[in-house]
Amino acid sequence: MNIQPDADQQTPTVLIVDDVPANLDVLVEHLQREAVHLVVALSGEEGLRLAKEIGPDLILLDVMMPGIDGFETCRRLKADQDTNDIPVVFLTAREDELDTEKGLRLGAVDYISKPFSMPILKARLRNHLALKRKSNLLLQLACTDELTRVGNRRHFNKMLHSEWGRATRNQTPLSLVMLDVDYFKRFNDHYGHPEGDRCLAQIAGALDSVLHRPSDMLARYGGEEFVVLLPETERDGAAAIAEQLHASVFNLALPHQSAGTEGRVTISLGVATAVPAALNTPEDLLAWADNALYQAKAQGRNQVFVAAEMDQ
Numbered sequence: 001m002n003i004q005p006d007a008d009q010q011t012p013t014v015l016i017v018d019d020v021p022a023n024l025d026v027l028v029e030h031l032q033r034e035a036v037h038l039v040v041a042l043s044g045e046e047g048l049r050l051a052k053e054i055g056p057d058l059i060l061l062d063v064m065m066p067g068i069d070g071f072e073t074c075r076r077l078k079a080d081q082d083t084n085d086i087p088v089v090f091l092t093a094r095e096d097e098l099d100t101e102k103g104l105r106l107g108a109v110d111y112i113s114k115p116f117s118m119p120i121l122k123a124r125l126r127n128h129l130a131l132k133r134k135s136n137l138l139l140q141l142a143c144t145d146e147l148t149r150v151g152n153r154r155h156f157n158k159m160l161h162s163e164w165g166r167a168t169r170n171q172t173p174l175s176l177v178m179l180d181v182d183y184f185k186r187f188n189d190h191y192g193h194p195e196g197d198r199c200l201a202q203i204a205g206a207l208d209s210v211l212h213r214p215s216d217m218l219a220r221y222g223g224e225e226f227v228v229l230l231p232e233t234e235r236d237g238a239a240a241i242a243e244q245l246h247a248s249v250f251n252l253a254l255p256h257q258s259a260g261t262e263g264r265v266t267i268s269l270g271v272a273t274a275v276p277a278a279l280n281t282p283e284d285l286l287a288w289a290d291n292a293l294y295q296a297k298a299q300g301r302n303q304v305f306v307a308a309e310m311d312q
């Protein structure tokens with residue numbers, strides 16, 4: 001599935017960054033009884049690497065460290081879109097007002113000076129983790145299509161632009177599959193709108209089961225139209241996935257008496273691939289996939305149409 005699993009069901013992970021092992025020992029000893037996973041880093045550099053790798057729910061960050069200090073570590077965390085929504089709590093021996101202000105201005109949610117009370121530290125962490133859980137949940141809701149539980153159009157557009165950027169930097173192919181349920185108006189007319197809704201949810205589940213790479217994403221583009229984003233996927237690979245998507249819905253064998261296509265629910269699919277170049281945009285790729293879908297419909301529906309690769 002494309003969206004992060006239930007944001008409120010996971011044990012939160014706290015990353016502690018401090019260059020003094022004795023400080024880490026004290027924190028680990030007290031915090032390990034909390035319902036959290038603890039991960040430690042001995043420098044700002046290691047903290048940044050781990051933050052990107054594991055995406056912790058909160059970072060406890062020392063200020064004074066050799067190499068990049070806590071302030072610079074925080075600045076880099078906030079500048080990187082992979083880590084900028086992780087709450088940072090400074091935990092430091094530096095307690096002057098200017099430093100506290102600097103830490104908070106850099107985007108930290110809290111600044112705790114040593115010596116500190118362990119029960120108060122724990123209470124603050126619990127509060128920050130509860131807020132993070134809520135913001136994860138909101139993010140998940142904002143990205144999810146309510147009916148089908150797959151990504152929604154807004155999420156797809158965001159991912160399309162970010163994958164287009166990645167494909168441009170790496171000069172790798174990006175493929176899109178646009179697909180649409182055949183004669184769905186007749187389905188609704190014949191079986192009723194609630195049954196139509198159930199049908200769309202089942203189709204989404206079947207489509208989703210075809211995708212295995214974490215970077216592949218399925219979204220409901222609107223109505224009875226879905227879209228699949230396939231990063232680093234050549235035209236042939238995308239065509240093969242499209243055939244599997246087609247078969248997954250065909251094999252559901254959902255009855256559709258008035259379809260005119262096999263008496264069951266079928267889909268038409270358009271495939272487009274591009275290696276981003278100066279002359280084209282993600283919107284061009286979308287239009288190209290949409291055009292391929294139109295061709296699949298025009299050629300009789302219930303099939304895949306693969307467009308020629310977009311001009312560079």
Ligand SMILES: Nc1nc2c(ncn2[C@@H]2O[C@H](COP(=O)(O)OP(=O)(O)OP(=O)(O)O)[C@@H](O)[C@H]2O)c(=O)[nH]1
Binds near residue numbers: 180183185196200223
């Ligand atoms: N049940 C249900 N129907 C929807 C939903 N969104 C769109 N539809 C219906 O999907 C139908 C799409 O109809 P058309 O665009 O004419 O296409 P079609 O009947 O599938 O015909 P072709 O695409 O040409 O094969 C319309 O009747 C919409 O009301 C939804 O969320 N639930």
